[in-house]
Amino acid sequence: MLEIRDMVCAYGQVTALKGVTLSVKAGQLVALIGANGAGKSTTLRAISGLVPPRSGSMIFEGEDITGASPQRVLTRGIAHCPEGRRVFPHMTVAENLDMGAYLRSDTSAIATDRDRIYGEFPRLADRKKQAAGTLSGGEQQMLAIGRALMSRPRLVMFDEPSLGLAPNIVERTFAIIRAIRDAGTTVLLVEQNAFAALEMCDHAYLLEAGRVVLSGAGADLIENEHVRRAYLGG
Amino acid sequence: MAETVLSIEHVGVQFGGLVALSDLDFTVGEGQIVSLIGPNGAGKTTAFNVMTGFLDPTEGMVKYRGAVLNGLKPHEIADLGLIRTFQRTSVFPRDTVFDNVLIGLHRQGKLGLVEAILGLPRARASERAQRERAAELVRWIGLEARANDLAGSLSYGEQRLVGVALALAAQPSMLLLDEPVSGMNASETHTFVQLIRNIRDRGVTILLVEHDMPMVMSVSDRIVVLNYGRIIAAGAPETIRNDPAVIEAYLGQGAKRA
Amino acid sequence: MNQIATLISLAVFASVPLWLQDPYLLNALITTGIFIIGAMSLNLLLGFTGQLSLGHIAFFGIGAYVSALTSLGFDVGIVGDFHIVHVPWPPIVGFVLAIVISGFCGYLVGRLSFSVRGAYFVIVTISFAEVVRLVALNWVELTQGPLALTNIPSITVGLPGLGYLVLKTKLQNYYLVLAVAAAAYFLISRLVHSHFGRAMRGLMENETLAVAVGIDVTKTLTLAAVISAGIAGAAGSLYAHYIRIIDPDVFAFINTVTMVIMVVSGGKGSLAGPVVGGVIFGLLPVFLRPVMPPEAQWITYGGVLILILFVLPKGIVPSLAPRLGLSRAKGNKAVKVTERTAGERA
Ligand SMILES: Nc1ncnc2c1ncn2[C@@H]1O[C@H](COP(=O)(O)OP(=O)(O)OP(=O)(O)O)[C@@H](O)[C@H]1O
Ligand SMILES: Nc1ncnc2c1ncn2[C@@H]1O[C@H](COP(=O)(O)OP(=O)(O)OP(=O)(O)O)[C@@H](O)[C@H]1O
Ligand SMILES: [Mg+2]
Ligand SMILES: [Mg+2]
Numbered sequence: 001m002l003e004i005r006d007m008v009c010a011y012g013q014v015t016a017l018k019g020v021t022l023s024v025k026a027g028q029l030v031a032l033i034g035a036n037g038a039g040k041s042t043t044l045r046a047i048s049g050l051v052p053p054r055s056g057s058m059i060f061e062g063e064d065i066t067g068a069s070p071q072r073v074l075t076r077g078i079a080h081c082p083e084g085r086r087v088f089p090h091m092t093v094a095e096n097l098d099m100g101a102y103l104r105s106d107t108s109a110i111a112t113d114r115d116r117i118y119g120e121f122p123r124l125a126d127r128k129k130q131a132a133g134t135l136s137g138g139e140q141q142m143l144a145i146g147r148a149l150m151s152r153p154r155l156v157m158f159d160e161p162s163l164g165l166a167p168n169i170v171e172r173t174f175a176i177i178r179a180i181r182d183a184g185t186t187v188l189l190v191e192q193n194a195f196a197a198l199e200m201c202d203h204a205y206l207l208e209a210g211r212v213v214l215s216g217a218g219a220d221l222i223e224n225e226h227v228r229r230a231y232l233g234g
Numbered sequence: 235m236a237e238t239v240l241s242i243e244h245v246g247v248q249f250g251g252l253v254a255l256s257d258l259d260f261t262v263g264e265g266q267i268v269s270l271i272g273p274n275g276a277g278k279t280t281a282f283n284v285m286t287g288f289l290d291p292t293e294g295m296v297k298y299r300g301a302v303l304n305g306l307k308p309h310e311i312a313d314l315g316l317i318r319t320f321q322r323t324s325v326f327p328r329d330t331v332f333d334n335v336l337i338g339l340h341r342q343g344k345l346g347l348v349e350a351i352l353g354l355p356r357a358r359a360s361e362r363a364q365r366e367r368a369a370e371l372v373r374w375i376g377l378e379a380r381a382n383d384l385a386g387s388l389s390y391g392e393q394r395l396v397g398v399a400l401a402l403a404a405q406p407s408m409l410l411l412d413e414p415v416s417g418m419n420a421s422e423t424h425t426f427v428q429l430i431r432n433i434r435d436r437g438v439t440i441l442l443v444e445h446d447m448p449m450v451m452s453v454s455d456r457i458v459v460l461n462y463g464r465i466i467a468a469g470a471p472e473t474i475r476n477d478p479a480v481i482e483a484y485l486g487q488g489a490k491r492a
Numbered sequence: 493m494n495q496i497a498t499l500i501s502l503a504v505f506a507s508v509p510l511w512l513q514d515p516y517l518l519n520a521l522i523t524t525g526i527f528i529i530g531a532m533s534l535n536l537l538l539g540f541t542g543q544l545s546l547g548h549i550a551f552f553g554i555g556a557y558v559s560a561l562t563s564l565g566f567d568v569g570i571v572g573d574f575h576i577v578h579v580p581w582p583p584i585v586g587f588v589l590a591i592v593i594s595g596f597c598g599y600l601v602g603r604l605s606f607s608v609r610g611a612y613f614v615i616v617t618i619s620f621a622e623v624v625r626l627v628a629l630n631w632v633e634l635t636q637g638p639l640a641l642t643n644i645p646s647i648t649v650g651l652p653g654l655g656y657l658v659l660k661t662k663l664q665n666y667y668l669v670l671a672v673a674a675a676a677y678f679l680i681s682r683l684v685h686s687h688f689g690r691a692m693r694g695l696m697e698n699e700t701l702a703v704a705v706g707i708d709v710t711k712t713l714t715l716a717a718v719i720s721a722g723i724a725g726a727a728g729s730l731y732a733h734y735i736r737i738i739d740p741d742v743f744a745f746i747n748t749v750t751m752v753i754m755v756v757s758g759g760k761g762s763l764a765g766p767v768v769g770g771v772i773f774g775l776l777p778v779f780l781r782p783v784m785p786p787e788a789q790w791i792t793y794g795g796v797l798i799l800i801l802f803v804l805p806k807g808i809v810p811s812l813a814p815r816l817g818l819s820r821a822k823g824n825k826a827v828k829v830t831e832r833t834a835g836e837r838a
Contacts, residue, residue, distance in 0.1 A: 011387060014383075014387070033419070035391075035419065035421075035422065036389055036390070036391030036392050036395075036417070036418065036419075036422060037388070037389040037391065037392050038389075041389060041390065083390050083417070084322070084323065084390055085322070123273075123274060123275055127275075134249070135275070136274055136275040136276075136278075136279060136280075137274070137279065137321045137322065137413065138273075138274025138275065138445075139274055139275050141274075142274070160390075160417060163416050163417055164274070164321065164413055164416050164445065165274060165445060166272075166273045166274050166445055166484055166486075167445060167447050167484065167485050167486050168273070168484060168485060168486030169273070169274060169486075170445075170486075171486045172486075192391075192417055192418060192419045192422075193419075193420075194419050194420065195420065229421070230421055231419050231420065231421055232419075232420050232421070233419070233420030233421045233423065233424045286704065288700075307703070307708075308703040308704055309703045309704075309706050309707055309708045309709070310708075312703070312704060312705060312706035313706050317704065317705065317706075318704055320700070320701070320704070324698060324700065324701045324704075325698070325701070326693070326694055326697040326698050326701065326702075327697060327698070328697055329693065329694075329697065333690070333693075336687075336690055337690045337691070337693065337694040337702070337705065337707075338705045339687075340687060340690065340691055340694070340705055340706055340707050341705070341706040343687035343690075344687075345687075347688065347715070350682070350683070350686035350687065350688060351679060351682040351683055351686065352682070353682065357686070360687075361686075361687070364687070400701070400705060401704075401705070403705065404704075404705040404706055
């Protein structure tokens, strides 16, 4: 579904990605793990067109999206839930969710999706009319996840979705992610909770200093000595 | 028991009709590591905002080493040695990592304006000492390779580390950490736990807000659990881990793993 | 590198009278220099604390009046028969008093606005300038109102063992202004590189974080306002003793605007910015005047400003210095990633 070849990305003089090659098959849940500063977020930003690649190529469903604008990537069906709880602070919770469905016109289906998200995160339902900027950190994170799902993407990329969530909500979030994969949506997941990510993914890539250094089934990476020591804490 | 340094006495906070904190009442003893946990929106960050003067409580009182904090401005509270970090990443984005830490050292650089402008010996010595201290702190958080990069250019997790270094630079006698390890993986968290213990061993009292249960359970002397702005449990990690109300409201079934 | 560039610039400025004797141009250089000092003081606030003083000329004008009145003397009735009589003092005392009193006004304005909230500063400074202008216009007994204070003496400096030197000629005034400008530059440079300057920068970049590490907003910003106003007062004093006549028109809003233009075009937040911007926009009118009618002069002036800000949006110095290798080497610059969200992108 998504094929990335030798992608190089730089911010000014700093090369954040030094040739990343990875592929995401339709219907898979693919995990991307790595240390702080390894280039995980940059990879997602490059895919969604926020950081133009210096070289390399990206093919999404047979179409070349290398260097495509964020708008175009989004209309192709790729949604990006960025790291660090990005919400529209002056809009209400409900308005934030509607922004996620901006490109859709199926009003009744939008309402159903919205209600489903309120069902998954009852906390958001309690705060519908509250300005998103005054939500607690975790509430904002739930909102950011909800909003990404509102665009009904075919590929959804989550950048550290469990960030700042209570343990029971983390469980629920991972259940949601598994469920949308099971319902046919492809998922690219960046997660610091490497153990959980490796456990639930179909395929995983390990990124170190801007390069893919290891890839394979999640279970294989969990067994890998290097991964255990450097990312699983023991 | 250790001498009480921070006491939160019957604190209540309301936003319009919403009760964010109600009758919050607990203390932290000298040299302890106490964790404040609870579901999203339970009021933990709000409690931090009250303790550090960013928010006036509707009711109640906060005392730090005998001084009443109500009505003090944030910088005055910081001057008492009560220093916080922020849940959202918070750095000086257009300054280098090194300069960030230097700004954080503000409390140590207090000298006369004339001295500073004329570069008198005492000012120079103080400046030199601050630079050395800053370099040491940057090294300590492991970002020496990035010391001359703008803080705004760091990755999310790296910026979180800068936030901690800034707080340490302010020479706290007590640290309030709001989700310090969010955005770090298990190994990075592990290193960070050593760092926290190290800080505590140097005599700094710590109040921690964190959702990473393995970390909280391993590092805390005592845990206070909030739900909907109220304390629902308090005690040693072992007690909290098995408290049915806490499991129900917060930990979830996966808690067994923690 | 930076220091060498500064010293070279200083040497160039010092050498100007050696190869330029035209009195008209020298005069333009002196008044421009005085305004550059004003612009440097404005830059301390705007560029290093982010606070815009749109009444900055008030501090300049107060300095001019204080200095003029100190050296001219006055006799004003307060109530009934009670008069305050002041006999003339040497202008150099006026210069010092101008700094002190302008600085004190900076303190009042700072206290008033910064303890409420930063955003009020713009409004308070504008109002302050207007009030001061009205006082200067209407307190005729003290200021002569629109009739202007005239015959202001030139500054006299005492040289130990050599008697007194009256700085009357253009050449002498040029070096006087250059010396004060260099001192102001040095002072501001030391200040912004000290830990006071770091506190200012911290507040400008992230106030919440700055106060959390113990930086006092009111105190830090007020300090900047006092020093800024004091320097502006010094510039005003130089102006009064050089032009030797002042009237309430010195408080005109356009004079503040001129300083803002000098700062913004040269680059706010850079030490050399106001100097570069000041030289361009101080001398531009001088060169335009002989060659075009007044309307065309204004249009050209505006056009040059727009062109500079369009090509070099951060201002001349911050945009060009890195290319000339003149800025402090900084590693990885943050590249602004417009981290937009799904909805926002659509
Ligand atoms: N806006 C930016 N400007 C300049 N450099 C940047 C920028 N964003 C990231 N970088 C650099 O690119 C590298 C990769 O950053 P990236 O954000 O992709 O890391 P990451 O793997 O997501 O880390 P984390 O787990 O901390 O979020 C880092 O070294 C970082 O300093
Ligand atoms: N200014 C405000 N107006 C209205 N409600 C607010 C405001 N600030 C906070 N709240 C609400 O108060 C509650 C407590 O928020 P707080 O940030 O303290 O939660 P928290 O315990 O830190 O949660 P998290 O773990 O998600 O960070 C939240 O439900 C939030 O929506
Ligand atoms: Mg990242
Ligand atoms: Mg919080």
